[in-house]
Amino acid sequence: MAVYTDVAAEDLARFLAGYEIGELLAYKGIAEGVENSNFLVHTSRGNFILTLYERRVAEGDLPFFLALMEHLARRDITCPQPVKNKVGKTLGKLAGRPAAIVTFLDGMWIRRPTAAHCAALGEALARLHLAGRDFSMRRENALSVAGWRQLHEGCRERAHKVERNLEAVVAAELDVLEREWPNGLPQGVIHADLFPDNVFFLGDKLSGLIDFYFACTDTLAYDVVICLNAWCFESDHSYNVTKGRALLASYVKTRPFSSQEWEKLPLLARGAALRFLLTRLVDWLDVPQGALVRPKDPREYARKLRFHQKVKSPRDYGVIEP
Amino acid sequence: MAVYTDVAAEDLARFLAGYEIGELLAYKGIAEGVENSNFLVHTSRGNFILTLYERRVAEGDLPFFLALMEHLARRDITCPQPVKNKVGKTLGKLAGRPAAIVTFLDGMWIRRPTAAHCAALGEALARLHLAGRDFSMRRENALSVAGWRQLHEGCRERAHKVERNLEAVVAAELDVLEREWPNGLPQGVIHADLFPDNVFFLGDKLSGLIDFYFACTDTLAYDVVICLNAWCFESDHSYNVTKGRALLASYVKTRPFSSQEWEKLPLLARGAALRFLLTRLVDWLDVPQGALVRPKDPREYARKLRFHQKVKSPRDYGVIEP
Numbered sequence: 001m002a003v004y005t006d007v008a009a010e011d012l013a014r015f016l017a018g019y020e021i022g023e024l025l026a027y028k029g030i031a032e033g034v035e036n037s038n039f040l041v042h043t044s045r046g047n048f049i050l051t052l053y054e055r056r057v058a059e060g061d062l063p064f065f066l067a068l069m070e071h072l073a074r075r076d077i078t079c080p081q082p083v084k085n086k087v088g089k090t091l092g093k094l095a096g097r098p099a100a101i102v103t104f105l106d107g108m109w110i111r112r113p114t115a116a117h118c119a120a121l122g123e124a125l126a127r128l129h130l131a132g133r134d135f136s137m138r139r140e141n142a143l144s145v146a147g148w149r150q151l152h153e154g155c156r157e158r159a160h161k162v163e164r165n166l167e168a169v170v171a172a173e174l175d176v177l178e179r180e181w182p183n184g185l186p187q188g189v190i191h192a193d194l195f196p197d198n199v200f201f202l203g204d205k206l207s208g209l210i211d212f213y214f215a216c217t218d219t220l221a222y223d224v225v226i227c228l229n230a231w232c233f234e235s236d237h238s239y240n241v242t243k244g245r246a247l248l249a250s251y252v253k254t255r256p257f258s259s260q261e262w263e264k265l266p267l268l269a270r271g272a273a274l275r276f277l278l279t280r281l282v283d284w285l286d287v288p289q290g291a292l293v294r295p296k297d298p299r300e301y302a303r304k305l306r307f308h309q310k311v312k313s314p315r316d317y318g319v320i321e322p
Numbered sequence: 323m324a325v326y327t328d329v330a331a332e333d334l335a336r337f338l339a340g341y342e343i344g345e346l347l348a349y350k351g352i353a354e355g356v357e358n359s360n361f362l363v364h365t366s367r368g369n370f371i372l373t374l375y376e377r378r379v380a381e382g383d384l385p386f387f388l389a390l391m392e393h394l395a396r397r398d399i400t401c402p403q404p405v406k407n408k409v410g411k412t413l414g415k416l417a418g419r420p421a422a423i424v425t426f427l428d429g430m431w432i433r434r435p436t437a438a439h440c441a442a443l444g445e446a447l448a449r450l451h452l453a454g455r456d457f458s459m460r461r462e463n464a465l466s467v468a469g470w471r472q473l474h475e476g477c478r479e480r481a482h483k484v485e486r487n488l489e490a491v492v493a494a495e496l497d498v499l500e501r502e503w504p505n506g507l508p509q510g511v512i513h514a515d516l517f518p519d520n521v522f523f524l525g526d527k528l529s530g531l532i533d534f535y536f537a538c539t540d541t542l543a544y545d546v547v548i549c550l551n552a553w554c555f556e557s558d559h560s561y562n563v564t565k566g567r568a569l570l571a572s573y574v575k576t577r578p579f580s581s582q583e584w585e586k587l588p589l590l591a592r593g594a595a596l597r598f599l600l601t602r603l604v605d606w607l608d609v610p611q612g613a614l615v616r617p618k619d620p621r622e623y624a625r626k627l628r629f630h631q632k633v634k635s636p637r638d639y640g641v642i643e644p
Contacts, residue, residue: 003353009430009523025428025524028362031325031351040350040362042369042428106347106364108331201331202347 003029003037005052007095012041012050015094018085019101021045032197035213037097040104047104049080052097057213059098064139065212066090066100068132068189075131077124078208080105107200107207115246118231120206121199122250125191125227128209129220129255132189141192141216143275145181149174151278158285163299166281170274173305177271182219182264190223191215195230221261224251225269228317229276229304237303245318252319266311273308277301325351325359327374329417334363334372337416340407341423343367354519357535359419362426369426371402374419379535381420386461387534388412388422390454390511397453399446400530402427429522429529437568440553442528443521444572447513447549450531451542451577454511463514463538465597467503471496473600480607485621488603492596495627499593504541504586512545513537517552543583546573547591550639551598551626559625567640574641588633595630599623 006029013024022045030038030049037052053062066082070090073081080102082090092099110117141147152170159167191198193214200208224247232243257265280298287295311317328351335346344367352360352371359374375384388404392412395403402424404412414421432439463469474492481489513520515536522530546569554565579587602620609617633639 006433008433010432010434012430024430026426026430026522028350029353030362031353042426047364047369104348104364108334108346108348110332111328111330112332200348 003031003039004054005037005095005097007039007050007052011095012039015092015099016041016043016101018087018092019083020086021048021083021101033211041101048083049102049104050094050099051102052095052099054097061139061213062091062098062100064137065215067137068135068215069102069212071135072128072131077128077131078105079212080208080210105200105208105210107202109197109199110201111196113196113231113243115240115243116204117199117201117206118243119246119250120201120204121194121227121231122224122247123254124199124206124209125194125223126251126254128191129188129223135189139216141190141218143192143214143279144218144222145177145271148177148274148278151282155278155281155285159281162281162284163302166302169302169305170277173270173274173309177267177274180267181271182260182267185219185221185261185264186258187217188220189215190218190220190226192218192223192226194223194227219268220255221257221265222268222272224248225265225272226275228269229272229301233304233307237300237307239307239317241318248317248319262314265314265317266308269308269311269317270305273301273305277305325353325361326376327359327417327419329361329372329374333417334361337414337421338363338365338423340409340414341405342408343370343405343423355533363423370405371424371426372416372421373424374417374421376419383461383535384413384420384422386459387537389459390457390537391424391534393457394450394453399450399453400427401534402530402532427522427530427532429524431519431521432523433518435518435553435565437562437565438526439521439523439528440565441568441572442523442526443516443549443553444546444569445576446521446528446531447516447545448573448576450513451510451545457511461538463512463540465514465536465601466540466544467499467593470499470596470600473604477600477603477607481603484603484606485624488624491624491627492599495592495596495631499589499596502589503593504582504589507541507543507583507586508580509539510542511537512540512542512548514540514545514548516545516549541590542577543579543587544590544594546570547587547594548597550591551594551623555626555629559622559629561629561639563640570639570641584636587636587639588630591630591633591639592627595623595627599627 016024022043024043026042027039030040035056036054039050041048041050069079069082072079083101084090090100152174156167198211228244232240234240277298280296283295284298338346344365346365348364349361352362357378358376361372363370363372391401391404394401405423406412412422478489520533550566554562556562599620602618605617606620
């Protein structure tokens with residue numbers, strides 16, 4: 001939870017004068033999101049979200065993210081819609097940061113998702129992948145297999161502070177994944193960070209997806225196993241096969257997996273576990289004094305990695321592939 | 323900035339079912355306030371604020387704060403209005419904390435207040451004091467002169483870490499204030515924490531006062547000098563006599579000072595400086611590892627104290643008393 005950059009009312013009023021979204025009545029920093037500073041902006045026309053992009057987001061990537069949200073919204077994926085200013089631009093500058101106004105989405109994220117929520121997620125993710133097929137821009141995934149070794153090098157010597165033997169576990173896993181990582185599976189736009197706090201519900205109905213700032217071009221099934229890791233394990237770290245089945249069955253109903261995708265699912269899931277293990281490890285070890293964000297525990301993902309290493313077949317995830 | 327207690331959507335929906343404020347559509351933790359957790363709650367009837375009271379606020383004091391806001395709003399002081407639930411109560415329980423829903427106030431707090439803002443503040447503060455005259459409840463000010471020595475005892479041995487000689491400065495000042503603190507001045511309800519972030523403006527017009535969780539029964543003029551300290555010094559720590567004059571002249575136009583109040587103003591201002599110096603010192607020295615709130619610099623108030631110690635007459639604040 002964080003607001004890294006404060007915005008003065010006078011500066012915000014001047015910025016909003018460039019838009020046609022009514023008169024500024026109030027704004028509040030939002031205690032969510034770890035990458036950017038977000039504000040709820042209340043105007044005479046309703047609520048909006050103002051995002052200031054902080055250093056962890058590369059400015060050159062912003063046109064990709066904003067164009068993607070526009071593209072998806074045109075294809076009926078409910079996600080924040082970048083608002084164009086009076087000269088037709090979605091990206092501006094405020095308080096020394098790149099800044100954008102997006103529409104406010106109703107809905108709440110679910111702290112304790114059920115199998116029904118996982119099923120709704122599966123369908124939404126498949127629809128997202130289909131809607132992204134004709135999106136023309138590309139963005140490499142810096143946090144996929146080609147980027148993991150560098151993350152590992154940056155923290156391997158301190159990994160034992162988090163868990164005994166963790167460095168060796170990661171090193172061995174990296175060797176396997178670099179050797180066996182599949183390159184021929186269907187690719188496209190993936191969200192790459194669709195954790196529960198990025199998925200809104202109204203009642204049991206999924207009402208929107210947010211936070212596309214890790215979106216990139218990568219293996220579609222990899223996006224699915226990122227969700228499997230984030231949604232289908234219990235707080236005691238056990239895999240919930242009912243939730244996994246709900247997510248996967250619902251996904252493949254809208255976008256069926258090829259037999260290659262089914263076959264590679266366990267390997268992709270190991271990769272998805274390693275990716276979050278590594279980034280959490282770096283954040284955990286490098287948390288600055290006085291940080292506004294509590295780093296998440298990397299050991300959660302070490303446990304998930306061990307689970308997937310023992311998986312013998314995609315059937316273990318709860319679905320009998322067709 | 324902080325949200326100390328997370329609230330699950332299901333729990334919030336259940337809590338709100340006890341109110342008649344429409345259907346829950348969204349809520350966001352607000353990155354403001356250091357004492358409590360605040361959420362912006364968006365329902366089919368508009369925006370509201372949900373406050374969860376954290377440990378620093380004594381539960382026994384909550385009826386005083388909520389009744390005060392109701393009392394003031396009935397007397398046309400624009401402040402958050404506690405919303406009654408279906409059984410007529412303003413105080414409930416959520417996520418294990420005492421909780422209240424209050425109305426959402428339009429307006430923004432001013433990062434760089436001008437003399438015009440100070441004048442608007444002076445009038446609003448005087449109106450607040452007049453409106454509080456017939457409020458029947460009382461709450462002692464634990465952070466007035468009787469409470470300072472205890473704060474000092476808790477940090478005197480470490481005060482030198484913040485500024486050389488600070489312990490001696492505080493000890494000497496405490497002796498003076500305990501001896502000379504005036505008890506016969508007009509008393510009533512004071513806000514006691516009316517910093518710029520607790521005063522909302524729409525344009526140059528003051529639109530509301532918030533955060534009554536330090537409010538108490540104390541010397542009215544003491545509330546005025548708390549504001550003088552918080553609003554009328556520049557970022558280079560110099561006193562701005564134009565702002566001070568604007569605040570005081572505007573205040574006394576609505577509630578004139580007695581000659582005793584004028585006379586004691588410098589002493590009260592020293593006390594107001596010492597109060598924030600001491601609480602900031604405690605927070606600075608005791609900031610827990612991983613704290614979500616950056617403590618404010620106590621030295622700012624040591625400088626203000628030194629300024630007031632040199633003041634010869636209330637005229638030095640910019641106003642020729644009547």
